[in-house]
Amino acid sequence: MSAITLKVNGSTHTLDIDPTTPLLYALSDDLQLRGPKFGCGLGQCGACTVIVKGQAVRSCITPVETVQGVEITTLEGLGTIEKPHAIQKAFIDEDAAQCGFCLSGVILTAKAFLDKNPKANEKQIQEAMSRVLCRCFTHTRMLRAIVRARQEMSR
């Protein structure tokens, strides 16, 4: 155990945990955040995605000691129920979910990509989402929501 400092969604937290603990466990267990989810623990599905320094990162295979002091954004940090981020709003408007378990990975992967590629075309968006899984197969709506968010975000 050692003291680990994490900056999550604008707040700083100091945790006394094993420094090899994957970031996901610190976020969901210690900080009780509901956005990032354990899907596979292998970095394969994307459910645990968070944004670290502008990059979509798989928190289930990221030891907490490697992200000390840097800004980490989870799905909660993007927007609120009252004031959702444009991409969250787009997912609501397109009714782009079934069970919703994969949304953290879908929305944050798309957000990190669109921030860097505001003019991306649909093919490029599709490629950017190629390592994210949705087993309810809400793909059509999700891709439509991301395209819609691109338009909103570039305004």
Place this chain on the structure above:
Amino acid sequence: MTPDAMTPDALAALKRAGFSRRSFLQGTGALIVTFSIGEVLAPLDARAQFGGEGAPPDSPPAGEVDSWIAIASDGSVTAYTGKEELGQGMSTAQMQLVAEELCVPFHRVTLVMCDTAFTPDQGVTSGSQSSPTNFNHKGLAQGAATARQALLQLASTKLSLPVDQLTAVDGEIRSKSDARKKIGYGELVAGKKFNVKVDPNAKRKPASEWTILGKPILRPDMPELVTGRYEFVHNVSVPGMLHGKVVRPDAVGASLVNVDESSVAGMAGLVKVVVRKNFVGVVAQKPWQATQIASQLKVTWTPGPGLPKQESFYDYLRNQKPTRDTLSVNSGDVDQKLAASPTVVKATYHHPYQMHGSVGSSCAVADVQGEKATVWSPSQGVWPQRATLAMLLGLKAGNVRVIFRRGSGCYGINGADTVTYDAAILSQSVGKPVRVQLSRKDEMAWENYGFAFVLDERAGLDAQGNITAWDHEAWSPVLGNRPGYNRPGNVITGMLAGFEPQEFRPRSPAPEPATYSNNGNSVASYMAGQVNGKAYGTGTIKSERSLIHNTKSYFFTGPLRSPQRLQNTFAHESFMDELAAAAKADPVAFRLRHLSDPRLIDVVKAAAKAANWDARPSPSPRAKKTGVAMGRGFSCVAYEGDNGYVGLVAEVEVDTATGKISVKRIVVSNDCGPISNPDGLRNQCEGGALQGMSRALGEEVTWDDQMMTSIDWRTYHSLPLGFDVPKIEVVLLNRPDEEATGAGETTITTVGAAIANAIFDATGARIRQIPFTPERVKAALAG
């Protein structure tokens, strides 16, 4: 049962209403409602009705309005249902139903789903049965309709006006002629209960008068979902909660030899190593500690008995003994008719074991303290889960409370039931609440897989190209199932803890069918479906036989979205295409020639029309086995014979050099009776189409001589979000005057055959084994 064990939805509703559900159910503040046209009801003895002194309430009786509907003094409505939200939109549709029948705004309804302390026992949320159960003539719909009738009756007394001069609007009962005479539901009910039996004759609102049902209302859970505020079962946290992890055997059928506890002695956070017969698990303070301890724990297992070779599995299956044989139809003249037919067509199809493969591994929280247990579970059946948990824990069922919390999409039986047992066993062993989330491997290697199948089809054609006789014979292995009310051994944890799966009962030959059931779609849509001299099917072919041989599976099996229906339909609809080709007929026209059911005929025509179907025989005149070939394929189904209708067109490109299939466009027509929520229905059709594609193109469970080898997303192939998603067009056929049917499983049932038929159209090559991997496509092209 303390209020803190309640779901947040339920708590909020009760808080708003100013009473607790239990005191409500047991209270004596009953409304006395007398129906002029219905029954006269005596006040109920609530304690006798809902369980004895000190015992938690048993299942709220389905025959009481109070089991379904509560109206608070502020006029807000809480509805209780035994059919749960799994991501299919069932919570929104049920809220629409209640708002519609009670004539209140949608946002005034709160839905409490599946909690054994509060909601009626509606069995399992499965099998496309939620709409038929709760939207037709019983359950929630009839409970809400009776409540409206009761409110009208109460208002009649209060306002001194006859019922026929009153109308229910916007949470009020109003006089039809005098706008000043009205009374709100909150005031009418005044926090009391109805004490009224559900009236089977209470008038339902006709679909023509709907203002809330039938509309594409967006799901109210979306804002919480997209902002990370939604509480999945994975997020349930109770004070003092510990974390568990299980250690499963190394091989299928292995038994425990030894657990070396010294291998983890002194590890940080260790609370206990738990062994119960062949069940092994660990409990730790924190989840990462539990994971590390479980991976370090030295456990010795016997070798497994060995598994049949996967390369020759289908041959093995076809010859496996003993079998349990079932005839769905048997006209007795099939062989004779085939022998007399100028053309006989035969084909064999193969379908692998596939998995539910939830994107989130399954999770549950259990708090077993002495004689009582409270469990938060994503199980599709809280009441059956309660009964089997009681067996597993040695407790009285009445002392076990199961509270549904949504898990990751499950499509049947994923690890939800088994992980609930895991959490319960571990919690009982340490006397504290324990949360367990399975590892990816534990989720995938031990779930109840969707059924593998070998399917033989034979049919005859006369000189005019009409089908003279059709024979369907299939083999499929089974082991375990949903646990039901008394079989915890039907899933891995129950079996490891010492309970047997349901017994395999060989039966051969099959008895002649006594009643007609096409529950598994073993009877092709084109068969007449005759039993006892009467035709129940959807087709015209009178010489017919459908025979299924079940054998014993090495792996657990269970219902995976459209169980058996999908496998049988893949064979039937592929074979129908082969017959059309043999008759040199257009596949759609050929289908229509052999169908008798008007609703099935309509979806076939609707899909063909929307797709601008190119009517001609397959293969296409442009079919080729080089370069990129294009084709279109058709498929349809009457799900379970009469529980939802779909026609589907797939347009594909086949890269003949690589064997890669790209589906470019899918057009699906759907008839599920009156449409509750068109947007939710479209979402189900779209998801079903793409999940069907993933299952047709890539999904197959694999194993070696001892153990499953499909253990993660590299070894089990699901189409990711970034694949080349086809354009999907959904045509909805609304049937406001028909019964509500299922809609969650119809689309997926038809996808595999439509793609195979399109590949044939494009190339002239027939692929008969799912999944259509590039290697198999290339082999079919070469063949």
